[in-house]
Amino acid sequence: MPHLSDDQVRDLLPSPARAVELMRETLLALADGSASVTPKSQVIHEPGGFANAMPAAWPERGLLGMKWVVVTPSNRAQAKEMIDGLLILSGADGATRATMGAAELTALRTAAVTGASLDLDDRPITFFGTGVQARSHARVIEALGRGPLIVWGRRPEALEELTAWCDRHTPDLELRTTTDRAHALAGAGVVISGLPIGLTSSALTPGEVAADATLLPLDYASVAGAAISRTGTVVADDPVQFEALRPLKHGEDYPHASGATGDLLRDGRPEGLVVAQNLGSGLGDVVLADVVARGAGA
Incomplete structure (x- = not known):
């Protein structure tokens, strides 16, 4: 073995x-x-x-x-x-x-689940975060030909490090970085969030993104919080796992998932805002x- x-x-x-x-x-x-x-x-x-x-x-x-x-x-x-x-x-x-x-x-699996979920929305993509998942997602988004990719981060030095990494490892991906959150969200149809889990100050509010945006969180409710998620359709890669984790990781007031991400891939995306939780199965x-x-x- x-x-x-x-x-x-x-x-x-x-x-x-x-x-x-x-x-x-x-x-x-x-x-x-x-x-x-x-x-x-x-x-x-x-x-x-x-x-x-x-x-x-x-x-x-x-x-x-x-x-x-x-x-x-x-x-x-x-x-x-x-x-x-x-x-x-x-x-x-x-x-x-x-x-x-x-x-x-794990890094590839997480990004590849996002990549599969991108079939739901072909509009411009913004990524929140500059860590390991920003790199693995850059590889997937380059492979899918889905650039440009806008990455938002708080620290300019972290964005510079990510840019240098992408120059070496994803040369065909057009990468744009910014510390301006509003600028990062302007025109975004898809928002992928990879911030630390448990943040309480980074949740999107209705009006910050398009009313029919697609949110693909890797960080539970840190960005796709309860307030904005209640305005749309919530699905999860694994709905049973989502419901088991929802009270602890998302909060009791977080909406239940109406189905699985796979349901939308099979049957089509509904109108309005969609939150597809990537919990990691x-x-x-x-x-x-x-x-x-x-x-x-x-």
């Missing part, structure tokens, strides 16, 4: 365009119930620290596995990584096929892990 490091996983992951195709199939499977998933199971191991177990199975494809993610805030003081993770991939017979680092896989991780394992001969 092989164990693949994050560096090995990076080399074996599918292209961003192929990952988007796979995540579209995954979103449809989550919508029609052909996959078996459960909400993230969480334990607390230190103040502010937690670990999530994310099992998933897709019997029709012989896919079975689980991602284990640990968040340890105290590591910051010791100059260690705060987040670590492991993907365990099993065969249809229950035998373990491979284990692998989960960081690179273990099924997407297992689908990408299968590609990695096959590339490694497992």
Whole structure:
């Protein structure tokens, strides 16, 4: 049974365009119930620290596995990584096929789910945030030919670092950066948000964006808060998981999801504002892990 490091996983992951195709199939499977998933199971191991177990199975494809993610805030003081993770991939017979680092896989999965969701709206895109997900999303948006990409961030130095990274890694993507939030939102049809989870000062208000905008949050309610979400249609990659997390992560006043993102991909986007919550389903991780394992001969 092989164990693949994050560096090995990076080399074996599918292209961003192929990952988007796979995540579209995954979103449809989550919508029609052909996959078996459960909400993230969480334990607390230190103040502010937690670990999530994310099992998933897709019997029709012989896919079975689980991602284990640990968040340890105290590591910051010791100059260690705060987040670590492991993907365990099993065969249809229950035998373990491979284990692998989960960081690179998770970054691509998250951005590829967004990429699949972009089928709902072909208008200009604005991204909130300058972290790891800004980079992985830049790769996907370049692969889809969906530029220009406007990125908003608070710190000019972070935007400069992102620009330098994109110059090297996504040279065909037209990137525009700004610290002016209103400028970033002007003309945006799609807003992808990757700010820290739990912010209370960054939520959009009705009127800041078009009344028929598409919001694709990675940060729960930090940007797509309850006030603006109540003005439109809310869906989620995994509605069962969304409802389990909604009171804790979004707030009791946050609207319920009316269905799955896959429902809209299959049936079409409704009129008005749409919020498609990207919570991160273990099924997407297992689908990408299968590609990695096959590339490694497992």
